[in-house]
Amino acid sequence: MERFPLSFYYRIADQLVDQAKVYRDEQRIHDLYTTLSRYCRLAEVLPQHKSFMAYSLNEKFHHKKIYQDFIQELQMLNQVVGNDSLPQKNNSLSSITERKVAHCCTVGTKSMRVYEEKTGLASVFTFDTTTAKDWNFNLHKVKSSPSPSLSCIYSMPFTGRVSHLTADDSKHGDSNSSLNGSSESRVLQDVHISARLMEGFLELARDNTDKDLETCGILGAFLKKGTFYVTTLIVPNQESTSSSCQALNEEEIYAVQNEHSLFPIGWIHTHPSQTCFMSSIDLHTHYSYQVMLPEAFAIVMAPTDTSRSYGIFRLTEPGGLSVLKDCQERGFHSHPEPPDGSPLYEHCSNVYINQNLRFEIFDLR
Missing domain, CATH: 1.20.58 (Methane Monooxygenase Hydroxylase; Chain G, domain 1)
Structure with missing residues (x-):
């Protein structure tokens, strides 16, 4: 402990x-x-x-x-x-x-009506009749607490479509990865993400990506009727290298999450010049999310990987979680295989793209 x-x-x-x-x-x-x-x-x-x-x-x-x-x-x-x-x-x-x-x-x-008013659940879904070509970044200053930041809100077109994400969806070609399938070891609640989440994040990360620097962001979600709806991306102040990224001023992240009653459902980061996988540092970072919330997931964006452009991962349970729990090493290092023979991490099978999900970005950099 x-x-x-x-x-x-x-x-x-x-x-x-x-x-x-x-x-x-x-x-x-x-x-x-x-x-x-x-x-x-x-x-x-x-x-x-x-x-x-x-x-x-x-x-x-x-x-x-x-x-x-x-x-x-x-x-x-x-x-x-x-x-x-x-x-x-x-x-x-x-x-x-x-x-x-x-x-x-x-x-x-408390009544659901009062709870929805407090948390904003009533506005999680937007039924905007605009077309896909109208999607863009509308950046504006956020004057309210916790701190000055840039924010943009995507209004998604109403199409009535929810798509299940699989490991095959992230492929651009054949892959030899051992993580092509999912072996999830427990029943998890579904997670819905916006159709613009990954694309929008890559746009924000483009300058860093061009410089071969990683970029990271934190995902916030509402929980309603057994489903997590990811509605918020928080891009914190951060220190980056070509193979790592460290969020700074975490109190600002917590302030946004608390102000908007968000669950820390996971995180997203780029591998600007590497393949799509979870490094040892990534695994330790993700452990702190998944130990808080079993549904927590990590999105790895690898724009230069020709076999897999992104991956949505989680630690296996109990195998991967037990290995990371007992590991005291820092930096890049190897991990032993889990005692139960499972991989350390796996693709998520409970994540869906929701075309109607409202999506907001707080850029605190």
Whole structure:
């Protein structure tokens, strides 16, 4: 647990609180129960961190109160989750348990309408009748907090189409990669991304790419009815080389995510002159995302790779995650194969392109 600062684990705790809020509002009882359980297990080990005694008293008191509330809620939900009359397939409510569940879910519950107004979920989808040729960057200064930045919003044409992304979609030709398929080892919630996400990011990264410098960005998403909708790309201040990229001023990234109630669903970066793969540094970077959110994914853009122009990857579970968890090395290095024989990382099979998804970019550079 000493590998990451205590603030990292409290950020995981905050994300679990946000997830629980969504599941509670949508009465997804089994997902809510699982999320509350994960939070409580994390809260119980936080005092073991070497920095706990010196950490913010306000933060510790805040999460202590949440922990106490969640324990009580878990005790109530335990009666419902164990009821055979509650359908397991889609986590919907049965008529037999509906009143009991409704009572359990009154703890901290807000109406979906209020939640949508607060988070902007009502405007996640835009039904714009403009055509594809009207897509462009409309940059303007953002005067609100957290900091001055450039922002652009894409209004997508309404086509009513959602496309499943596969490993084959990223090929320009034959590939010998061992990651052509996906061997995802757990059931993940679907993720929808904008049709303009990767293209828009490459446009922002073009100057760096021409100089053989990497560029990175962070992806923010809303969670609604069991699906993550990636609506925001945050391009932070960063230091880049031809083979690495380090985000700076992370507090600015967190401020944007918090202000817009976004889940850190993953990240995107370029390999300006390399092939499409996850380096050892990439794997360590992604571990910090996936350990917070199992659906987190990494997009690698490789514009000069003639066999695969991009890849959407995640660490295998439990194989890849366990290897990265135990690895203390830094910089470029090799990793052992996972004990279960799986690859370290794999292509995501739960990511879809949504033609109607609103998309916004914050360029903090």
